Amino acid sequence: MLNEVPLFTCSRTLVYSWLHCTVQLDCAAPHHCDHFLVCSEGHGSYEKKCRRLEPVVNIHLLSATIIAALGGFLFGFDTAVISGTTDLLEQVFGLDQPWLGLPGSFWLGLTVAIALIGTVIGSVLVGKPADHFGRRSTLVVMAIFYFVSAVGCAWAWDWWSLLAFRFLGGLAVGGASVVSPMYIAEISPARVRGRLVAVQQFNIVTGILVAFFSNYIIQQMDFGLDAWRWMFGVEAIPAAAFFGLLFVTPRSPRWLITQGDVLEASRVLEKLGTDNNDIATEIRDIQESLDLEHHSLQEPFFQKKYQTPILLATAIAMFNQLSGINALMYYGPHIFRMAGATEGSDLLQTVAIGGTNLLFTICALAVIDHFGRKKLMFVGSIGYILSLGVCAWAFYTYQAEFRASINAADQVDKAKERAEQFPDDLEARQALSDARTAADTASQNAFVGGTIVLVSLLVFIASHAFGQGAVIWVFISEIFPNRIRARGQALGSFTHWIMASAISWTFPMIAEVSGGHAFAFYSVMMIGQCLWVLAIMPETKGVPLEQIQKQFGIE
Secondary structure, three states: OOOOOOOOOOOOEEEEEOOOOEEEEEOOOOOOOOEEEEOOOOOOEEEEOOEEOOOOOOHHHHHHHHHHOHHHHHHHHHHHHHHHOHHHHHHHHOOOOOEOOEOHHHHHHHHHHHHHHHHHHHHHHOHHHHHHHOHHHHHHHHHHHHHHHHHHHHOOOOHHHHHHHHHHHHHHHHHHHHHHHHHHHHHOOHHHHHHHHHHHHHHHHHHHHHHHHHHHHHHHOOOHHHHHHHHHHOOHHHHHHHHHHHHHOOOOHHHHHHOOOHHHHHHHHHHHOOOOOOHHHHHHHHHHHHOOOOOOOOOOOOOHHHHHHHHHHHHHHHHHHHOOHHHHHHHHHHHHHHOOOOOOHHHHHHHHHHHHHHHHHHHHHHHHHHHOHHHHHHHHHHHHHHHHHHHHHHHHHOHHHHHHHHHHHHHHHHHHHHHHHOOOOHHHHHHHHHHHHHHHHHHHHOHHHHHHHHHHHHHHHHHHHHOHHHHHHHHHHHOOOHHHHHHHHHHHHHHHHHHHHHHHHHHHHHHHHOHHHHHHHHHHHHHHHHHHHHHOOOOOOOOOHHHHHHHOOOO
């Protein structure tokens, strides 16, 4: 047992926080204590009685966050799974052939971009249902869309049906990209909001990695030309889990208050926790930010007083895609084959991209509420500029070696096909042997340039995961007032996905000319992002949602 200590005159209450509990000490009274802390007000060391409060991140808050973020997992999986199917879809549906006077690369781009068109529409349309029916109910509908899309793509009977089901999946991705981070932001105390909303990004990159790895495993199982059906169909499993688990999560307390259900909102806040453990004050702050007597939830969105958050959300969403991140997500294996990678190793290199993405997302998740959003964005911008610039240089410098390797690999495929058709033809077998020898030589010549491309893209994905990837959905979910948050989140998501559509649709056509052109353009755009971060982007770390709008001068 500790000895009693003298009285101190200190009016400050010290709070020491970590992930699982808060210890509060009042410097004005002596107690016995099992903990030893040092007074930060200059009164020296003392021992005090600690009062254990509710966990900062209690089990209810953590579980609700993880379940809502499953929408992000499916978002990531649906985004990345297409990358392993592009070659097969070209063969099955003839997407490598010109049609209606347009090159095959145009139709391949459309097949990839159709989901993004659905995502754009979903992100625009989801705001009103999220306000009217609630965040949780809207996520339930998104889970159904994910499931139907996965099963439909697996059973697609022609190219048009595949487009329809991919479009439906895009609607789900667009809706989830708006509602999942918005829901998490609305249930989270300010001091851990960044980390909890970043769980959405963690789940997105986990979904991307699982999709890459799933594609690689399915490719090794030799399903032949039907492998793409299995790649799409696997998504039905997490979609079903997401649907079932949503029914055990609470409704957003901020949405409940907009519906006038203050009692239920109080119960939810008591269960999930607040910043100061004062539920009445929290509810009063939310009500003041809504100010429904003076501001209708149906008031115009595009007006001068909301100009600052609108411009901020639009800018960060545009820069996110102008980095070229979705070109890598959708065409990863294709990019590595452009750099001389052999069949099989291209998907394995894509798995390395997914693993790096996950690792650096975890790092960002750990520090986003300590370093802040702006510092992470700056570090990521520098990494973007350097890695994309080096990647562009490699494509310009080793372009001849890369093309020779691609042509040699094509010759191997043709020779192999002939040898399989005429197994007793000695000339065909010799041609296959010669083609493989030539391909090995061409691959060795392209090895240095291919390695530079791989390393630079690993640095690129690390920069994205630590910067933009971790920050974008947190930042957009924070900067809009409660009464227009759904529409603001929808605007940010719409901008993000319309740019993603443009990047993913045009990349195959640009890459046909030169991969260097595409990556050089992305690098220049990231110089613009770096300047925007330094000159304009505000810091929102640790600021309650209701205070952020006051900083922007929104009453």
